[in-house]
Amino acid sequence: MQGQIAHETEIHRQHIRLRIPIGVEIDGTRFVTDDWSLGGFGVAAEITSRQPGERFPVRLFFPFEDFEIVLPVDCQMVYVEGKLPRFGCKFIGLSKGQLDLFRYLVDAYLSGEIVSAGDVLAIAARENGAELRVRAPIGDPFAEEEGLGRRLRRILGYGLLLMAAVVLAGLVAVGVREKFFVVKTEDAVVWVPVAELRAPFGGKVEAMPRKDIYAPGDAVVRVRDPQDRTAVLESPCECVLLDWLVPPGQYARTGEAVAALAAADRPLLVRARLPVAQAARLEIGQRAEIYLPGRSGPVLAQIERIDFKPGLAALEGAGGEGGRYARVVLRPDRPFDFEDLGTLVRVRFI
Amino acid sequence: MYLLLYLLALAALLVNAPPGVWDPAAREFVVIIGVVGLWRYGWGFVHLVRSVIYRRRVFPRWRRAATRLAEEAALAGDPAMADRVFLVITSYRIRAETTAAVYRAAIEEAVRYGGPVTIVASIVELADQRFIKAIFARLQPPEQVRLVFVRLGPGGKRDALAAALRAVARMRPRPDDAVVVMDGDSLLAPHALSRCLPFLRLMPDLAGLTTDEDAITDGGLLMRHWHRLRFAQRHVLMSSLGLSRRLLVMTGRMSIYRASVATHPGFIEIVRNDSLDHWRLGRITFLTGEDKSTWFWLLERGLPMLYVPDVRIWTIEEPPAPGFLRASTQLMLRWFGNMLRSSGRAIELGPRRIGLFTWWCLIDQRLSMWTPLIGPTAAIGFALAVSPLFLYTYALWVMTTRLVLGLALLTARERISGLYPPLLYYTQVYGALVKTYVLFRLDRQRWTRQDIARRSVGAGRWHEIGSTFVHTLALATLVVAIAFLTGALELPPSLSGPPIS
Numbered sequence: 001m002q003g004q005i006a007h008e009t010e011i012h013r014q015h016i017r018l019r020i021p022i023g024v025e026i027d028g029t030r031f032v033t034d035d036w037s038l039g040g041f042g043v044a045a046e047i048t049s050r051q052p053g054e055r056f057p058v059r060l061f062f063p064f065e066d067f068e069i070v071l072p073v074d075c076q077m078v079y080v081e082g083k084l085p086r087f088g089c090k091f092i093g094l095s096k097g098q099l100d101l102f103r104y105l106v107d108a109y110l111s112g113e114i115v116s117a118g119d120v121l122a123i124a125a126r127e128n129g130a131e132l133r134v135r136a137p138i139g140d141p142f143a144e145e146e147g148l149g150r151r152l153r154r155i156l157g158y159g160l161l162l163m164a165a166v167v168l169a170g171l172v173a174v175g176v177r178e179k180f181f182v183v184k185t186e187d188a189v190v191w192v193p194v195a196e197l198r199a200p201f202g203g204k205v206e207a208m209p210r211k212d213i214y215a216p217g218d219a220v221v222r223v224r225d226p227q228d229r230t231a232v233l234e235s236p237c238e239c240v241l242l243d244w245l246v247p248p249g250q251y252a253r254t255g256e257a258v259a260a261l262a263a264a265d266r267p268l269l270v271r272a273r274l275p276v277a278q279a280a281r282l283e284i285g286q287r288a289e290i291y292l293p294g295r296s297g298p299v300l301a302q303i304e305r306i307d308f309k310p311g312l313a314a315l316e317g318a319g320g321e322g323g324r325y326a327r328v329v330l331r332p333d334r335p336f337d338f339e340d341l342g343t344l345v346r347v348r349f350i
Numbered sequence: 351m352y353l354l355l356y357l358l359a360l361a362a363l364l365v366n367a368p369p370g371v372w373d374p375a376a377r378e379f380v381v382i383i384g385v386v387g388l389w390r391y392g393w394g395f396v397h398l399v400r401s402v403i404y405r406r407r408v409f410p411r412w413r414r415a416a417t418r419l420a421e422e423a424a425l426a427g428d429p430a431m432a433d434r435v436f437l438v439i440t441s442y443r444i445r446a447e448t449t450a451a452v453y454r455a456a457i458e459e460a461v462r463y464g465g466p467v468t469i470v471a472s473i474v475e476l477a478d479q480r481f482i483k484a485i486f487a488r489l490q491p492p493e494q495v496r497l498v499f500v501r502l503g504p505g506g507k508r509d510a511l512a513a514a515l516r517a518v519a520r521m522r523p524r525p526d527d528a529v530v531v532m533d534g535d536s537l538l539a540p541h542a543l544s545r546c547l548p549f550l551r552l553m554p555d556l557a558g559l560t561t562d563e564d565a566i567t568d569g570g571l572l573m574r575h576w577h578r579l580r581f582a583q584r585h586v587l588m589s590s591l592g593l594s595r596r597l598l599v600m601t602g603r604m605s606i607y608r609a610s611v612a613t614h615p616g617f618i619e620i621v622r623n624d625s626l627d628h629w630r631l632g633r634i635t636f637l638t639g640e641d642k643s644t645w646f647w648l649l650e651r652g653l654p655m656l657y658v659p660d661v662r663i664w665t666i667e668e669p670p671a672p673g674f675l676r677a678s679t680q681l682m683l684r685w686f687g688n689m690l691r692s693s694g695r696a697i698e699l700g701p702r703r704i705g706l707f708t709w710w711c712l713i714d715q716r717l718s719m720w721t722p723l724i725g726p727t728a729a730i731g732f733a734l735a736v737s738p739l740f741l742y743t744y745a746l747w748v749m750t751t752r753l754v755l756g757l758a759l760l761t762a763r764e765r766i767s768g769l770y771p772p773l774l775y776y777t778q779v780y781g782a783l784v785k786t787y788v789l790f791r792l793d794r795q796r797w798t799r800q801d802i803a804r805r806s807v808g809a810g811r812w813h814e815i816g817s818t819f820v821h822t823l824a825l826a827t828l829v830v831a832i833a834f835l836t837g838a839l840e841l842p843p844s845l846s847g848p849p850i851s
Contacts, residue, residue: 004491005483006498008470008517150632157629158816165823172830175839182842291843298843348843 023061026050030061038102040075040090047087050077055092073098183281183349188272188290190336190343191329194242195261197233199223199252207248208232213264214239221259223252233258238265240338268336270301272328272347279306279326282349288330291346298348301330352768360749367746370739379732379740382835383747386724391751393714398758401589405659408593413660416548423551434527435465435543436609438514440472440507441534446481448535448666453485455537457495463543466494468521472514474504507602508640512622515612525610526550531644536603537566537664545661546606557653558600558607558644560588561661569669573677575769577667580777582770585659585762592657596708598715599689600648600655602641604663611653620647626691628792630820631813637795639688646692649704678776682784684796689715690785691792719785720828722778727829731836748775790821 021032024041027049035042041060050056055076062069075089094102199205203225214220214235221233239261246252246259270290274282282303289298307327330347437456441449453471460467471482479499486497500517502510511531518529528547532538542561549559562585565577591597600607611617624636624643636643648655669677693712701709729744752771759766788794793813833839840846 004493004496005486006496008498008500008520153629161820161823164827165819168823168827168830171834171841172839174845175830175834175841178840178842179838289843 023063025059025061026056038091038099040078040088042086042088044084044086046082046085047077047080050080050087052077052079058089071098071102073102183274183278184347185272185274185278186344186346187274188270188345188347190268190292190340190345191271192262192266192268192341195236195239195263196245196257197221197259197261198255198257199233199246200231200254201225201229202254203229203231203252205244205246205248205250205252205258207244210241212240214241214261220261221248223258235261237261237263240264242341262341264338267331268338268341269304270330270332270345270347272330273325274328276308276324276326279308279328282306282328287350289348289350290330290332291348292336292340292343293345299332299334299336301332301347303328303349304331305329353766354768356749356753356768356771360746360753363742363746363749367742368739370737371743371746379728379736379743379836380747382728383725383744386721387747387751390718390721391755394755394758397587397590398761400593401586402761404589404593404657409589409659412549412552416545416552419552420544420548423548433466433524434609435460435463435467435547436518436521436523436527436529436612437467437469437532437538438472438511438518438529439469439532439534440510440514441478442474442504442507442510444534445668448668449478449481450485451666452532452534452537453482454489455539456532457486457489457491459538459540459543460495461489461491462540464494466496467543468496468498468518470498470500470514470517472500472502472510474502474510476501506637508622508624508637508643511640512618515618515621518609519613519618523609523613525608527609529607529609529612530604531602531607531612532604533602533665535666535668537666538604539662539664542604542661542663546658549656549658550606550608553654553656555654556608556656557611557648557651558605559656559658560597560599560601560605561658561663562588563601563603563663563665565665565667567667567669569667569677570674572674572769572773573667573669575767576674576678576773576777578763578767579759579770579773582759582763582766586759588657589659589762591708591711592659594705594707595654595656596649596705597645597655597657598708598711600641600645603665605641605644607644611648617644617647620644626695626792630816631793634691634793636691638684639691642688642692646696649696649708650699652703678780679784680796682781683788683794686719686781686785687788687792687795690789719782719789722782723786723825723828724832726779727832728836731833731838735836735838786821786825790817790824 021034022036022041024031024033024043026047029047029049031043031045031047033041033043053076055074058073058075060071060073062071073091074093075091078088078090080087197220201223203223206222206224208219208222211218216235216237218235219232220235220241222230223233224230242260242262244259245257252258284303284306286303288301288303290301291298305328307329328347437460439452439456441452444452453469456469460469469486471479473479473482479501482497482499498517498521500510500514502513515529515531523529528543528550530538530543546559546561550556562581564581565574567574567577569577588597607617620643621640624640624646626634626636628634645655670680671677693715696704697709697712697716699709704712725744725748729740732740749771752774755774756766756770759770830839834841
């Protein structure tokens with residue numbers, strides 16, 4: 001049972017043959033060994049300058065990650081295989097210091113420990129080849145950063161992030177203002193005062209000759225009762241016919257609106273409906289943006305009138321919520337096309 | 351029982367849903383949540399399908415080939431699939447019951463395996479040494495089973511594992527020998543070696559493999575189910591990745607490496623000493639996450655990895671703190687920290703080097719820490735901007751989707767719990783918060799049992815402030831973006847373009 005249990009940290013390390021390549025320089029020519037140990041090395045290459053039995057100095061190169069260690073030693077050629085080609089040498093006359101250093105390098109290679117130059121120097125000065133593993137200190141993680149480049153990079157990074165924070169804060173401020181402090185409504189329409197022509201008595205509606213623009217006094221519609229009595233309804237202004245409220249050929253009752261006319265000589269306005277609380281924050285002359293569907297930019301306008309008077313129907317309770325709304329009339333800086341009349345628009349008061 | 355309660359709760363919410371929940375405005379909300387959900391769950395579905403393909407079609411073929419290989423070897427009088435097996439177990443301050451169970455299982459499995467097995471116990475305390483010796487003596491294994499002790503100071507798992515691997519290297523293993531790296535709280539299942547090792551022979555290019563895991567948890571109900579849920583999710587994810595023969599971790603609980611890999615100087619070095627250069631935090635020397643380091647070493651060299659889904663290792667999980675919230679937070683801080691410290695450099699390797707799917711999975715790991723935060727933030731945004739009913743709609747959405755996700759785990763486990771859906775949500779949302787916290791504090795590391803911690807020193811105070819600033823900025827950006835999307839905040843038309851009437 002005892003033979004089955006081992007204490008790895010207590011056993012002496014053994015020298016084994018290594019397949020990790022190191023460099024060997026012989027007579028100025030550098031070879032790469034593919035097989036080496038504390039006893040010697042083998043190289044899979046041809047050599048003509050040395051014969052078996054010859055003693056000569058060599059230089060061993062241990063390549064580490066970022067440095068190389070050169071170890072000068074004496075060795076003796078053991079064999080030269082011309083066919084393979086291959087030759088092997090053994091080390092002779094290694095000093096104690098060389099042996100310790102060599103052993104440490106072997107162990108470092110074998111264990112996967114990448115040693116530092118300081119480690120090697122410490123070992124070279126020691127008598128004993130057994131090296132305790134020294135834990136890498138938990139140092140200052142910023143010690144590596146002391147270079148100007150790293151510091152600049154960090155400062156630049158923080159600078160960019162600060163800029164991003166400022167932009168974000170600006171966006172939040174704008175977003176809060178837009179959401180909670182800017183009055184907007186989608187309950188708005190392009191509008192103009194409308195005149196209605198009403199039938200003086202019940203009768204059939206007949207259209208008079210159609211004109212693009214009716215001058216004041218021009219006949220627009222005629223009403224004919226069953227007794228063949230007629231009444232001609234005239235345009236009260238320079239108007240356009242907006243809509244037939246009773247289409248020609250149909251019967252209109254007494255007093256019923258037959259046609260709607262809009263003044264052609266007055267600019268189109270925008271009529272918006274707003275909750276009273278929001279409308280109270282507005283004032284006559286205040287600027288506004290009007291957004292028409294399908295148009296790229298806003299049309300600027302200003303408030304012409306704010307009407308806080310609810311309709312009579314609302315006062316009587318029939319209008320429900322209607323009484324809590326105010327009507328705002330806006331005059332655009334740039335006149336709308338007449339085709340825009342009746343278009344639903346959005347209004348943003350600025 | 352819990353599942354039934356969960357279903358009843360969901361049904362009650364559905365039946366009693368106020369009419370406003372189904373209003374057109376709610377549909378708009380579902381579209382926002384749904385787009386993110388479609389992406390997330392679509393990706394989850396891809397993993398699920400790939401994992402099923404792997405477990406039902408691809409891996410069984412490999413398993414048959416491996417079994418055939420093992421049978422042929424047995425007929426030829428060579429039952430062992432590797433000349434030598436090295437079982438490296440690192441233990442530190444693990445409870446004696448756990449240590450006893452782990453070493454007993456390891457020794458018994460070594461005996462069962464039949465070939466030469468060397469158990470390398472990397473320990474700190476003399477008591478552990480005596481205890482393990484006693485277990486070894488009591489079990490009286492045959493001569494081919496050896497026990498080697500590597501005792502070190504309490505310098506952390508990385509040092510302990512590196513020393514153990516150096517010890518293995520000194521034993522001069524052959525390149526195709528197997529090195530099993532295990533935690534001191536992982537139980538090797540019977541026949542795990544004989545079922546895993548044939549793959550090293552079957553696939554000569556294979557560098558390492560890992561297996562399914564499940565947990566025996568020494569904690570409360572929530573902790574127990576949470577661990578089991580996470581292992582079930584891991585099983586699905588690893589199976590999906592197994593199809594590409596690239597994994598996202600070579601789990602420290604139990605992974606098997608070819609000896610030529612495990613004793614490679616570079617491999618041992620990265621276990622012992624791994625670090626990350628961070629533009630803001632400086633050089634971060636890794637304290638934990640040696641399994642992520644070994645994984646990265648394999649990934650960097652394009653070495654194939656294998657997931658063995660039909661071998662399950664049991665880990666004895668001891669909560670690192672009292673209470674579910676504290677314990678799960680500590681564990682998530684460690685796991686996610688390890689993940690985030692390693693994934694950045696793995697992403698930098700690029701899709702050509704590590705494969706497009708694996709690469710995208712790594713990218714997804716980074717994205718998935720933000721996406722779970724969109725849902726609750728959007729719900730709150732809509733609740734503030736439109737109607738509190740959106741919280742109800744969101745609750746319905748969460749309960750339904752997490753139920754589906756929980757049920758999907760039935761492809762990986764025989765049973766699921768009704769606690770899985772709420773725990774899934776907890777892991778996703780709270781886990782995402784923890785991930786974002788860790789992302790900006792990669793320098794914070796801690797081994798809970800050893801009570802070893804590593805944090806910024808020197809200019810640490812300023813960097814702590816910097817971390818808080820960057821973290822806050824990132825979270826604020828997400829919240830502000832969602833606030834604008836949901837209408838809780840509005841951009842003026844000059845910035846957002848003309849409004850659509």
